[in-house]
Amino acid sequence: MDIQKQIEILSKGTVDVLPENGLKEKLEKSQKENKPLRVKLGIDASGPDIHLGFAIPLRKLRAFQDFGHKAVLIFGDFTGKIGDPTGKNKTRPQLTDDEVKKNLENYKDQVFRILKENMTEIRLNGEWSDALKPTDIVNLTSKFTVARMLERDYFFERYKSGVPISIHEFLYPLFQAYDSVAVKADIELGGTDQKFNLLLGREIQEAYGVEPQIIMTMPLLEGLDGTRKMSKSYGNYIAITESPKEMFGKTMSIPDGLILKYMTLATNMSAEEVKRAEESLKAGDNPRNMKVLLAKKIISLYHSDILAEEAEAEFNRIFKEKGLPDEIEEKSLDKSREYKLTALLKELNLVESSSEASRLIKQGGVKINQKAVTDFNFSYKPESGDILQVGKKKFVKII
RNA sequence: GGAGAGAUUCCCGAGCGGUCAAAGGGGACAGACUGUAAAUCUGUUGGCUGAUGUCUUCGAAGGUUCAAAUCCUUCUCUCUCCA
Numbered sequence: 001m002d003i004q005k006q007i008e009i010l011s012k013g014t015v016d017v018l019p020e021n022g023l024k025e026k027l028e029k030s031q032k033e034n035k036p037l038r039v040k041l042g043i044d045a046s047g048p049d050i051h052l053g054f055a056i057p058l059r060k061l062r063a064f065q066d067f068g069h070k071a072v073l074i075f076g077d078f079t080g081k082i083g084d085p086t087g088k089n090k091t092r093p094q095l096t097d098d099e100v101k102k103n104l105e106n107y108k109d110q111v112f113r114i115l116k117e118n119m120t121e122i123r124l125n126g127e128w129s130d131a132l133k134p135t136d137i138v139n140l141t142s143k144f145t146v147a148r149m150l151e152r153d154y155f156f157e158r159y160k161s162g163v164p165i166s167i168h169e170f171l172y173p174l175f176q177a178y179d180s181v182a183v184k185a186d187i188e189l190g191g192t193d194q195k196f197n198l199l200l201g202r203e204i205q206e207a208y209g210v211e212p213q214i215i216m217t218m219p220l221l222e223g224l225d226g227t228r229k230m231s232k233s234y235g236n237y238i239a240i241t242e243s244p245k246e247m248f249g250k251t252m253s254i255p256d257g258l259i260l261k262y263m264t265l266a267t268n269m270s271a272e273e274v275k276r277a278e279e280s281l282k283a284g285d286n287p288r289n290m291k292v293l294l295a296k297k298i299i300s301l302y303h304s305d306i307l308a309e310e311a312e313a314e315f316n317r318i319f320k321e322k323g324l325p326d327e328i329e330e331k332s333l334d335k336s337r338e339y340k341l342t343a344l345l346k347e348l349n350l351v352e353s354s355s356e357a358s359r360l361i362k363q364g365g366v367k368i369n370q371k372a373v374t375d376f377n378f379s380y381k382p383e384s385g386d387i388l389q390v391g392k393k394k395f396v397k398i399i
Numbered sequence: 400g401g402a403g404a405g406a407u408u409c410c411c412g413a414g415c416g417g418u419c420a421a422a423g424g425g426g427a428c429a430g431a432c433u434g435u436a437a438a439u440c441u442g443u444u445g446g447c448u449g450a451u452g453u454c455u456u457c458g459a460a461g462g463u464u465c466a467a468a469u470c471c472u473u474c475u476c477u478c479u480c481c482a
Contacts (some may be wrong), residue, residue, distance in 0.1 A: 162477090162478050162479075163477095163478090164476095164477060164478075225426095226436095226437080249435085252434095252435045252436070253435070253436055253437095254436080254437095255436070255437055256434095256436075256437070257437090286434055287434075287436090288434040288435065288436085289434090291434090291435075291436085292435095315435080319435055340449095353445085353446065353447085354446090354447075354448090355445080355446065355447075355448090356428090356443090356444085359428090359429080359442095359443055359444080360428080360429060360443085362429090362442085362443085363428090363429045363430055363442065363443065364429075364430055365428080365429045365430070366429095376449085377449050377450095390429095391428075391429065392429090
């Protein structure tokens with residue numbers, strides 16, 4: 001395929017491609033030398049789930065693979081240990097080697113739902129970072145200045161408002177940049193929040209005599225709350241491994257204003273399809289219908305069309321018709337005795353404490369066989385097939 | 400090294416000897432409404448207890464007091480300014 005066309009496809013949906021002509025040069029060089037480009041993407045080693053937000057650069061990475069390039073995934077076991085770059089008060093717990101290994105296995109499984117395994121190189125950055133000696137580290141830190149580090153909005157804000165910044169946090173971008181040196185990245189992908197770090201990668205590469213990478217940033221996807229970016233720590237995400245049912249429900253809970261953005265960023269929908277959705281929204285079509293479409297597209301991407309249809313039916317049954325879900329967790333109880341309902345709900349993990357249970361009962365949030373329980377002193381005698389329900393989402397079937 | 404300020408429940412933040420399980424906001428949860436949401440309204444938001452009640456909580460450890468989130472001592476951590 002000719003290069004102009006490739007550029008068009010690869011830069012689709014990106015915010016920045018820097019420097020401007022760089023992508024073209026890299027692609028031309030790659031073609032001329034018949035050598036695939038090394039396209040880098042970093043993954044944080046701490047958490048277990050890949051979500052739709054992170055899937056955006058991952059899918060971009062896949063697009064590069066489709067043109068024959070190499071995906072270089074950097075698994076941040078070392079940078080993960082440096083600490084918590086989100087500046088929360090709790091220091092991120094040090095990951096043990098076992099945890100790192102476990103998370104890695106877990107990630108592989110998820111990543112290869114999107115990437116081609118045979119064109120992917122997974123590297124742990126501890127491999128080279130752990131080997132750096134103090135002199136090497138001092139040398140690395142000498143390549144950049146405090147003033148410039150403080151320019152980064154994220155540090156600037158905190159500095160201005162008196163939120164602590166530890167010295168080690170300054171190291172984080174430096175080590176990430178050094179990764180680019182170590183793997184000789186031609187291109188690095190990331191969210192727009194990574195722009196600073198990615199650009200730093202270019203400078204550090206140059207300082208180490210490596211050809212600087214092109215950086216490509218992609219929009220951040222807002223999470224389910226509609227305001228903050230989708231992230232593990234906010235718990236507002238849809239993981240790509242989630243069940244169709246969960247994906248559907250979560251998608252339906254996003255604010256209307258995000259429908260088109262999700263369609264563009266989180267699905268395979270073409271520009272025309274998105275356009276069509278936009279028009280029918282403008283024409284006054286119920287946004288709910290567009291969300292259903294969106295939810296099904298997401299499920300099709302990570303599961304299948306059939307499961308998408310099923311998820312929709314299930315969702316309608318529970319929420320539209322206020323019925324019961326298809327599959328309910330089953331628990332067996334001793335039918336010969338009576339249970340104190342509050343204690344039982346706690347035992348079944350439907351609530352966290354019996355106080356919470358009595359609160360919910362008072363509020364009419366606890367139902368047995370779809371009938372609200374009002375007496376928080378209720379003594380319950382189980383029968384096979386009974387359905388206990390807490391709120392709208394939690395169900396247990398007694399067997 | 401010196402001088403100040405501060406650490407409160409999930410988060411932000413008020414409280415500055417009893418009326419404090421601790422105002423207010425955010426978030427979360429539940430109910431109503433709905434298009435599933437959002438917005439709005441109502442309620443809840445430490446544990447145990449049928450309830451009156453009781454136990455544990457205000458950075459940590461000690462102390463003063465009939466009584467401490469509030470006073471004192473030491474410690475830990477953070478911020479600001481000066482060097």
